[in-house]
Every structure is written in structure tokens, then in C-alpha cells.
Amino acid sequence: MATAVPVEQKWWSGGRSPFNVEYGKLMMWYFLMSDAFTFGAFLISYGTIRFSSNGWPDANHVFSSFPVLGSGYPLLFVSLMTFILIMSSVTMVLAVAAGHANDRAGVMKWMVWTIIGGLAFLSCQAWEWTHLYHEGAWWGSNPFTNFDGSKASTNFTNFFFTITGFHGFHVFSGVIINIVMLIMTYNGVFDRRGHYNMIEKAGLYWHFVDLVWVFVFTCFYLF
Amino acid sequence: MSNETVIHSLPDTASTHDIEPDGHHGHHKESFITKYIFSQDHKMICKQFLITGMIWAIIGGLFSVLFRLQLGYPDQTFPFLEDFLGKWAKGGRIEPEFYYALVTMHGTILVFFVLTQGLSGTFANFLIPLQVGARDMASPFMNMLSYWFFFASSVVLLSSMFIETGPASGGWTSYPPLSALGDASLGSNTGMDLWLIGMALFVVSSLLGGLNYIATILNMRTKGMSMTRVPLTIWAIFFTAILGVLSFPVLLSGFILLLFDRHAGTSFYLSDIYIGSTFKALPNEGGSAILYQHLFWFLGHPEVYIIILPAMGLVSEVMSVNARKPIFGYMAMVGSLFAITVLAFLVWAHHMFVSGLNPFLGSVFVLLTLLIAVPSAIKVFNWLTTLWRGNLRFTPGMLFAIGFVSMFISGGLTGIFLGNSTIDLHLHDTYFVVAHFHIVMGVSAFFGMFAGIYHWFPKMFGRYLNNTMAYIHFWVTLAGAYLIFWPMHYEGLAGMPRRYYDFSPWVSFNNFQGLNRFISIVSIIVFAVQLLFVFNFFYSVFKGRKVKTQNPWGANTLEWTTPINPGHGNWVGEIPEVHRWAYDYGKEGREFVPQTEPVGANEQKH
Numbered sequence: 001m002a003t004a005v006p007v008e009q010k011w012w013s014g015g016r017s018p019f020n021v022e023y024g025k026l027m028m029w030y031f032l033m034s035d036a037f038t039f040g041a042f043l044i045s046y047g048t049i050r051f052s053s054n055g056w057p058d059a060n061h062v063f064s065s066f067p068v069l070g071s072g073y074p075l076l077f078v079s080l081m082t083f084i085l086i087m088s089s090v091t092m093v094l095a096v097a098a099g100h101a102n103d104r105a106g107v108m109k110w111m112v113w114t115i116i117g118g119l120a121f122l123s124c125q126a127w128e129w130t131h132l133y134h135e136g137a138w139w140g141s142n143p144f145t146n147f148d149g150s151k152a153s154t155n156f157t158n159f160f161f162t163i164t165g166f167h168g169f170h171v172f173s174g175v176i177i178n179i180v181m182l183i184m185t186y187n188g189v190f191d192r193r194g195h196y197n198m199i200e201k202a203g204l205y206w207h208f209v210d211l212v213w214v215f216v217f218t219c220f221y222l223f
Numbered sequence: 224m225s226n227e228t229v230i231h232s233l234p235d236t237a238s239t240h241d242i243e244p245d246g247h248h249g250h251h252k253e254s255f256i257t258k259y260i261f262s263q264d265h266k267m268i269c270k271q272f273l274i275t276g277m278i279w280a281i282i283g284g285l286f287s288v289l290f291r292l293q294l295g296y297p298d299q300t301f302p303f304l305e306d307f308l309g310k311w312a313k314g315g316r317i318e319p320e321f322y323y324a325l326v327t328m329h330g331t332i333l334v335f336f337v338l339t340q341g342l343s344g345t346f347a348n349f350l351i352p353l354q355v356g357a358r359d360m361a362s363p364f365m366n367m368l369s370y371w372f373f374f375a376s377s378v379v380l381l382s383s384m385f386i387e388t389g390p391a392s393g394g395w396t397s398y399p400p401l402s403a404l405g406d407a408s409l410g411s412n413t414g415m416d417l418w419l420i421g422m423a424l425f426v427v428s429s430l431l432g433g434l435n436y437i438a439t440i441l442n443m444r445t446k447g448m449s450m451t452r453v454p455l456t457i458w459a460i461f462f463t464a465i466l467g468v469l470s471f472p473v474l475l476s477g478f479i480l481l482l483f484d485r486h487a488g489t490s491f492y493l494s495d496i497y498i499g500s501t502f503k504a505l506p507n508e509g510g511s512a513i514l515y516q517h518l519f520w521f522l523g524h525p526e527v528y529i530i531i532l533p534a535m536g537l538v539s540e541v542m543s544v545n546a547r548k549p550i551f552g553y554m555a556m557v558g559s560l561f562a563i564t565v566l567a568f569l570v571w572a573h574h575m576f577v578s579g580l581n582p583f584l585g586s587v588f589v590l591l592t593l594l595i596a597v598p599s600a601i602k603v604f605n606w607l608t609t610l611w612r613g614n615l616r617f618t619p620g621m622l623f624a625i626g627f628v629s630m631f632i633s634g635g636l637t638g639i640f641l642g643n644s645t646i647d648l649h650l651h652d653t654y655f656v657v658a659h660f661h662i663v664m665g666v667s668a669f670f671g672m673f674a675g676i677y678h679w680f681p682k683m684f685g686r687y688l689n690n691t692m693a694y695i696h697f698w699v700t701l702a703g704a705y706l707i708f709w710p711m712h713y714e715g716l717a718g719m720p721r722r723y724y725d726f727s728p729w730v731s732f733n734n735f736q737g738l739n740r741f742i743s744i745v746s747i748i749v750f751a752v753q754l755l756f757v758f759n760f761f762y763s764v765f766k767g768r769k770v771k772t773q774n775p776w777g778a779n780t781l782e783w784t785t786p787i788n789p790g791h792g793n794w795v796g797e798i799p800e801v802h803r804w805a806y807d808y809g810k811e812g813r814e815f816v817p818q819t820e821p822v823g824a825n826e827q828k829h
Contacts, residue, residue: 010449012449012450013446013447013448013449014355014356014444014445014446014447014448014449014452014801015444015445015446015447015448015800017441017442018441018442019441021442022442023361023362023438023439023442023443024362024438026361026437026438026441026442027361027362027365027434027435027437027438030433030434030437030438030468031430031434031468033468033469034430034434034468034469034471034472035472037469037470037472037473038472038473038475038476039476040473041472041473041476041477041518041521042476042480045476045480045491045514045518048511048514048517049491049509049510049511049514052509052511053509139483139487139488139489140487140488140489140490141488153490153508153509154488154489154490154507154508154509155489155490155491155509155510158483158487158489158490158491159491162479162480162483162489166479
């Protein structure tokens, strides 16, 4: 059976990276592990408080509005948001692939699409927050009732705005990083270096932010 | 050959790292700012961490002397206190509010600012590149940022001590609701916000540093330096960095939720509790104060290992060098460090046995907590067997290393008491706990740090510390630490609670008044001896005996193959290749065999 690594290759004996990656990518992976613990702590706190509460609002009822169309479309808008974010992950993959091929025009095209996807997601989030705010929802105030119609505690909105806000902040940082990467690509920085590793690292971060959204989405909208 | 000739005798050669080796009169003209302030040289960043940590240690230690005055002499006044502290010590007696602020700041400063970043920041920065054979950290720039975030967090915390309502005073754990409500205590106003902001900056600093330490250890080892050949210092720092990277973010989440509770009307930790000062129930509903304790101790427990693991690494190295013997059980040492790292994440609730935790859950945490005794005991026996029949050289570093083991045993044994929930119900929040963690974590980690400073000072500054002052420092500190903390076990067993301002209203504790006074007197003496060390440190930086040989301790590790005063880039010319582990002491008739020496044809494997 053919193996990619020759038997003689000593990966751990020093003088080289044991994972065959440069230090930046290693740091990015460890950073993402660290950040996963931040989000993990938030979501576990959310679960703890929700589990110890008498009731909780119905997501289908709370998130049922769509711009222009009005209300009565449960989870339609958030599905659109999720679709946009996942598509931006697809375009990010294409940007990384173009980077592997040292194709500057391709990297730029797909980075532009990724940035547009990120901005679109943030705009959707801004609309949703504004809409909820006008319905009276904010940190410390919750107009929605529990499933059974009883009065709900404010922790539904408290956690919703804190956690989606923290995630939105990550998306925002990701957009900034992607814009910087786009400018560096445009200036030919990576061509001079001979590799597009930076795009790959930005891609790791971007996919992580998408992955976190899957968990946030599940916890707040589906359960 | 003089230092200058050594440095300039070889031409600069291409290295595996971007930084060109240049001696201290290198080709790049360095300004004062780039060399001493915004330096990206790991050795300078190490000194920045060390000196900042020392300043914090003096402040934190002084605070303990101040509150020991109150505990030892509750019926007396000290007019000079009013001169210094103004309204916080009216009439020369510390105000109760300020007493709590002093206790809180003492804990925060020593746990985080001295024994986390002061210890890890110093020795991770200094030893990782020098001992694994790298020109510098993986990212010197992030390394510099790590220090400056630490500096910023220091400034924020220091500034909180000068505001009108005083610094945070809810204990270093800052449990809500006390820390969440400004009405609950003076320190829970602006002081608490500054504490939280300072700690958030601290988490960023720790993250930037930790990522760098991990990446450097994994990626930048020189040729031949496999993971089983690195000195134990590196293993210890590696596990410390992983602990920090995975546990501090959880604390950050907890702090963010606390900030929202304080300012945005949320109910994460607050519920409809009744407040005595306003005679009303809070409007909040549904929050859980216990949730904060879980989030806090998920960091808080790994944090004590973040403090003790680097000290263990330093002690292992210093002890082996000065016993002129290989460290006993190298792989067992690595394995026990790993076991401690894993268990560190699984025992946090043993701080919460009295919080209303389900007793069944408590029993699980008892089991996991007691399991830590296994790797800890492995380490202790390995240190003792390293000393056994060694050719001991009692350098100051070695004395502190031995003192570390003594302290770690004494404090570790009481950990077995406290780890049992049934005994903890009685001992919780008594002086027994204070005695336990000060000995096993506070004093031990300080001993490890001192061992490291005395041992590597010649490498850091090219000069020796004064030995006479060092021996006074060691013996007084060793005796003093036991005299301070040993009696606290008796007080704790008798039920004397910690954090109390004045015990005189309780008749049952009156018999401890003399003991309390004794502890206070000893702590003043010990603090004075630490100032002697600080004097020794700064005096020796400028006037100490100069190091004349490259390898004054006869050690095997790579840092002693660099020039006496290494420039940025550490080695002149090629980075040396490594052929053996770091512990070939007393082998086949030779006192020591440096790691750079190839293994002979007929040489036995270790």
C-alpha cells in the first residue's frame, strides 16, 4: 500500500514542523480551539439557564417576519441568512483553491464574493435586530410569552442578543480580515511571497465562524 | 577570547528563521525604543515580564502586610497608614471596605499578574527559544503584543486603586451577586468594571503568549531536538500554554455575561433576591449565581496548574543540573504533567462543594480530585529520587528547588483533606484553605520562580546574583513561609473563617489572637527579605560578579551554548544540532555531556 509519508521521514525529530505547516496555521488552529471554548461556554450557559427555566418562547412565533412580506413566515428569514453564510463559505473555499493555483484574479473574484456574503449576512442580522427591537425585545426586556402563554423571563432575549451579537462581531472581524486579504492580494503581496497561505488562514477563520453559526442557529431557532 | 571576538568571529549565515543573528553591536542600528521598549527580542520581552511581575509582587505583598496589620493588631491604630491611604485608613485603622479591597487585590495580583504572566511570561519567553534552539519566538511581533496587552491590563488594574469608590473588593473570584450590584459594596462600582476590563486584556495577553509558546515548541525545534529530548521546562511550559489557551476563554465568557448583568439589565446571574440596602427585591428573574461559579472555576482550577506547572519544570531542570544526575523518570515526568493537564479540566466543582451542588455530582468530583494525587506523587518521588545519592551543589537555585519540593509536599497533603467533600464542608472558607493554597500554589510557585531566577540570571544579564544575600533570602523565606502558614491549619480546623476583618467579637477565636499577631510579625519579616532579593536583583544587574565562562553551571541544555551575552538571534552562525536528551549527567565517567555532542560509537543509551 502506498503511503504519502515515507517510512524514513522523521516528523517529530526537530528541524521541521511536525505537521508540515508553518507556525501561523498552527496558531490559527489553536486560536480556533480557544474560541470554540468561548462560544461553548456561552452556549452551555444558555442551555443551563433555559433548562432551569419554567418555560421558553417559541422560536417559530418569534422569528416569523420577513422584510416586505410581513409576518407569518416562521424561520424563513433566518434560513436565508444561513444560506447566505454557507454560500460565503463555498466562495471562500473557491478563493483558497484559486490561491493554491496561484491564480490572483481568481482569488480576488472569490474574495469579493465572500466579502459580499459576509456583509449581506451582517445586513440581515441588522434588520432582524432592528425588527426585534421595534417589537420591544432587547437586553433586559422580552415581549414574547412562553410556549404555554405564560410570562417569560428576559433570559431568552438576553442570551439571544449576547450570543448572536458575539457571533456577529466575529463575522464583522472576518469581513475586515477578508478585506485586508483582498487588498494584499490586489497589491501582489502573495505573488511576491510565492504562496497564498494567508488566504488559507483567513479561510480557516471564516469556516469556523460559519460552523459556530450552525450551533447558534440550532440552539436559538430550531429548539 | 573576549565576548566581542566571539560574537564577530563568525560571519552571519542564513538561518531557518527570518531574524538575522547580530551581536549587540549588530548591523541594524537599534534605537532605545526598539531595543528596550517595543522590543521583539524574546530575551528582552522576558525581562519586561519579569520586572513588571516583580513590581506587581511588591505591591501585592505589601497589601498582604497591610491587612496582616489589621488581623494581627485589630485593637491598635497605625497613624502612618492614614498618611498613605487617606480616607481608607481613618485614624490609622484600615476601613472594612478597604480591607476587602486589599484582600481582593492581593489575590488578583499574585494569582494572575505575578504567578501567571510574571512567571510564565518570563520563563516561557526566555527558555523556549534558547532551549529548543530557535532564533526567537514563532511570531516575535505577537510576543511583543502579548507583553503590551499585559502592560495595558496592569495599567487598568493599577488605576482602579485610585478611584473614589476604590478597587474591586468582592474577592479574587468576584462572585455575583456581590460583584454584579453596585449597591452591594463600594468596590462593586467602577472598581469592578476596571477589574473586569483589566482581566479581559489579561486574557488577550495570555492567549497571544500561549499561542506563540505552543507554535514555537512544536514548530521551531532545532534539528535533532525531538519532543523526547526537550528539557522538562519546555514540556511544562507547553502544557501550561495549552491549559491557558483552553481555559481563559471560558472565563472571558463568564466576564462578558457579568458585564451585561451589571450594565444592561440582564439576568444571567441575578434573580429576584432581596437586597438589604434598598429593602426591595431585584427586578431580575431566572438567573443563576452558581452558573458564574462554574464558568469561573472552569478557568480557576486550571489556573492553579498554570501557576504550578512552569515552577515544576524549572525545578526539574535546576535540580537535575545541580544534583549532577539525570532527572529520575523523564517519561514519567512528562506523563504526569500530561495527566495533571487533563485532570485540571475535570475537577473544578471541588471549589463548589458548599454551593448546593448535588452530593452525587460532588462525589464524582471528589474521585477526580483525589486522582490528581497520583501524578503529583509521581513527580514528588521523581524529584526525591533525583536527589538521592546525587552530587548535590547547594547553589541558591538548587536550594529553592529543594524548598519547592518541601512546600509542594506539605501543601499537597492538605489538598487530600480538602478534596474530600465531607471534610470540605467543615473546612470550606476557613484558614485551613488559606494555608493549603498558599503553601502548595503560592509559596511553591514562588520557590520555583526563584529557583529559575537564581539559575538563569547569569544567562539573562551576564552577571551573578550575590550569594550571601541569596542564602539569607532562601532560609528566611523557607522558615518564614512555614511559620506563617503552618499555624493557619490549626486556626482553620478550629473553624476560623477566612476573609473576616476582625475576630475579636468571637470569643471562640480569642485564643488565636497571639497566633495571629505572630503570623503578622513573621509576614513583615518575610516581606522585608523579599525586598532584599529585589535589591540583590537590581544591584547585580549592574554591579554583580561578571560571568566569565559560557557554561557556568556545567549544564547540558542549549542556552549555555550561546555567547555569554547573546544578541538578537541567540546563536552566532548556525543553530547547533542536538544529538541526545538534556539529562546526560554523570555518564560513563563524565560529569556532563552537552546535548550538542554526538553520541559516541560505544556509548550506552540513557
